[in-house]
Amino acid sequence: MSLILDIFTIITVLAGAFFFFAGTVGLLRFPDTLTRLHALTKADNLGLGLVVMGLLPQAEWPFDSIKLIAIWLFALLAGATVGQLMARAARRGRTTP
Amino acid sequence: MTLALAVDISLILLVLAVAGWTIAVRDTFASVIGFVAYGLLLTLVWVRLAAPDVALTEAAIGGGLTGALLIGAAARLRRTEAAARTEYPGALTRILAAVLAAIVAAALAMSVLALPDPAPTLALATAASLATTGVGNPITAVLLAFRAMDTLLEAIVVLLALLGVWSLAPDRAWGGWPGPRRHVNPDGVLAWLARLLAPIGIIVGLYIFWIGADLPGGKFQGATILAAMWLLVIKASLADTPPISRTWLRVLLVTGPLVFIAIGFAGSLTAGAVLAYPEGYAKPLIIAIEIALMPTLVLTLVLLVLGAPQRTPPG
Numbered sequence: 001m002s003l004i005l006d007i008f009t010i011i012t013v014l015a016g017a018f019f020f021f022a023g024t025v026g027l028l029r030f031p032d033t034l035t036r037l038h039a040l041t042k043a044d045n046l047g048l049g050l051v052v053m054g055l056l057p058q059a060e061w062p063f064d065s066i067k068l069i070a071i072w073l074f075a076l077l078a079g080a081t082v083g084q085l086m087a088r089a090a091r092r093g094r095t096t097p
Numbered sequence: 098m099t100l101a102l103a104v105d106i107s108l109i110l111l112v113l114a115v116a117g118w119t120i121a122v123r124d125t126f127a128s129v130i131g132f133v134a135y136g137l138l139l140t141l142v143w144v145r146l147a148a149p150d151v152a153l154t155e156a157a158i159g160g161g162l163t164g165a166l167l168i169g170a171a172a173r174l175r176r177t178e179a180a181a182r183t184e185y186p187g188a189l190t191r192i193l194a195a196v197l198a199a200i201v202a203a204a205l206a207m208s209v210l211a212l213p214d215p216a217p218t219l220a221l222a223t224a225a226s227l228a229t230t231g232v233g234n235p236i237t238a239v240l241l242a243f244r245a246m247d248t249l250l251e252a253i254v255v256l257l258a259l260l261g262v263w264s265l266a267p268d269r270a271w272g273g274w275p276g277p278r279r280h281v282n283p284d285g286v287l288a289w290l291a292r293l294l295a296p297i298g299i300i301v302g303l304y305i306f307w308i309g310a311d312l313p314g315g316k317f318q319g320a321t322i323l324a325a326m327w328l329l330v331i332k333a334s335l336a337d338t339p340p341i342s343r344t345w346l347r348v349l350l351v352t353g354p355l356v357f358i359a360i361g362f363a364g365s366l367t368a369g370a371v372l373a374y375p376e377g378y379a380k381p382l383i384i385a386i387e388i389a390l391m392p393t394l395v396l397t398l399v400l401l402v403l404g405a406p407q408r409t410p411p412g
Contacts, residue, residue, distance in 0.1 A: 082292040088286075 005057040012054030019047035031084040037083050044079040048072055105145060112138045125174055129167040136160030149313040150236040153305075156243075157321035165328075165402050231380030233311030240315070241383045244373045249361065252354050252390055255263050259350070263341060265405040270409035272342030274287035275403035279334040298326035306391060310380070316387045320394035327399050338403055342410050344395065353393030357386050 023043020030036045052072040059065045113137060118381035119131030171223050174181070177209040186194075223235050225242065230242045240248045266273075281287055306319025330336050360382055361372040368375045374382045 077290070077294065081286050084286045 009054045009058055012050050016047045016050030016054060018053075019043050019050065023047060034087055036085055037090075041079045041083040044075055063096050108138065108141060108145065112142060116286065119305070125171045125178060129164065129171045132167060133160050133164035136164065150234075150315070153313055153315075153318045158320045161325065162321055162398060169402065169404065214268055228372075229376075229379065230383065232383060234309060234315075236313070237309055237315055237383070241386060242374065242379060245357075245361065249354065249357050249372070252357060252393065255394070255397050255401075256350060256354060262401060262405055266407075269409055270406040272411075273338060273406040274340045274408040275338050275400060276331075277407060278337075279332065281332070281334040283334070285333075288333040288335060291329045291335055295330055297327045298329075299320055302326065306387070309387070310384065313389050316391050316394060320398060321393045322393055323391075324398035324402070327395065328402055331399075331403070338399070341400070341406050349392050349396050350355075351393070354389035354409050356389035360386055 020043050023039050026039025026043075028038050030039055049072055052068045055068055056065055059068055112135065115131055115135045120127050122128050122131060136155060137317070140152045140156040140160065143149070145154055220235075223239060226243070227233075227235055227238055230238045237349055302319045302322035304319075305314040305322060306316055307314075309315030309319065321383050331338055341347075360374075364373040365371045366403075
C-alpha cells in the first residue's frame with residue numbers, strides 16, 4: 001500500500017514540476033505581459049496543486065494535510081487576484097511590458 | 098543524502114547568482130525585485146539549516162517588509178533616476194568600494210572558517226535553563242528572558258526609525274495622514290481580496306504570535322502578518338490610516354516599550370536584577386510583554402511602510 005502511495009507521490013509531484021517548468025518557459029518566451037501572466041498563473045495553480053496533491057499521502061492527517069491544502073488555496077487566491085491587478089495595470093499602460 | 102547535497106549546492110549557487118544580479122543590475126526597481134527574491138531564497142537556506150524561527154523572520158521582515166519599503170522608495174525615486182544616473186561614480190570610487198566590500202567579506206569568511214569545530218555554543222546552557230522560564234521555544238526564551246535587553250533595544254530602535262520617518266513630514270502636514278488619499282473601486286478585485294483575506298490573515302497572525310511561546314513563531318512574525326493585512330485594507334481604501342496626531346495611536350506606539358521597561362525595572366526589586374523575572378512568574382511576564390509589544394509593532398510596521406504624513410491634519 002505504501003509503495004503505491006509513494007509511486008502516486010512521485011508521479012504527481014513530477015507532473016507538478018513539469019507544469020512549473022512549462023510555466024517558467026512561457027514566462028521567459030511569451031511575447032507580451034498578458035500571455036506571460038497566463039503562463040505564470042497556470043504554473044502556480046496547476047503545478048502547486050499537483051505538488052500538494054502528491055504530498056498529501058506523505059503528510060500527517062489531519063493538520064499537516066489541511067495546512068498543505070490551505071497553502072494551495074492561498075496561492076490560488078493570491079495568483080488569481082495579483083494576475084488580475086497586473087493585467088489591468090498593463091492594459092492601462094502604466095507598466096512597461 | 099547526495100540528493101540533499103545537490104539541492105543545497107544548487108540553492109547556494111542560486112543565492113549567490115541572485116545576490117550578484119541584485120548588485121549588478123542598473124535599474125533600481127529590478128534591483129529591489131532581486132533583493133526580495135534573494136530574501137525568499139535565504140528563507141529556504143535557513144529552513145535547510147534547521148532554523149525555522151530565523152526563516153520565518155527572514156521571510157516576514159527581510160523579504161516582505163523590507164521589500165515593501167524598498168519598492169516604495171524605488172517608486173519615489175523613479176522620477177529622479179535618470180538625473181541620478183548621470184552622476185554615476187567614477188572608476189576609482191567604484192574600485193575602492195569593491196575592494197572595501199571584498200575585504201569585509203573576506204574578514205567575515207575568515208572568522209567563520211577559523212571557528213573551532215565544533216563551534217562554541219550556548220545552546221546546551223539554554224536548553225538546561227529553559228525550564229526556569231516556562232516557555233517551550235528556546236528562541237523565545239533567549240529573546241525575552243536570557244537576552245531580553247537586546248529585544249527591548251530592538252523595539253525602541255523600530256520606534257526611533259518611525260520618528261525618523263515622521264520627521265521628514267513637511268510643516269503643513271505635521272500631525273496629518275500618512276500617504277496619499279487612495280481611490281480604489283470598492284467593488285474591484287483589490288477590495289474583494291482585502292475583504293476575503295484580512296479576516297483569515299488576522300487569525301493566522303494571531304496564531305503565529307501565540308504559538309511562539311512553544312514552537313517557531315512569535316510577535317515579530319505575527320505582527321508582520323497583521324501589519325500586512327492592515328496595509329491591504331488601507332491600499333484597497335476600505336479604511337484610511339489614522340492621522341498621526343491621534344492620542345490613542347501615540348499611546349499604543351509607546352505602550353509596548355514602556356511595559357517592557359516597567360517589567361524590566363520591577364525585576365530589580367523582585368528578582369534582584371534589571372530584566373530578571375521572579376521565580377515562577379517568568380512565563381506570565383514574558384506573555385505580558387509580548388501582548389503589550391504586539392500592537393506597538395503592528396502599528397509601527399504599518400506606519401513605517403506608509404511613510405511620512407502628507408495630508409494636512411484634521412481641524
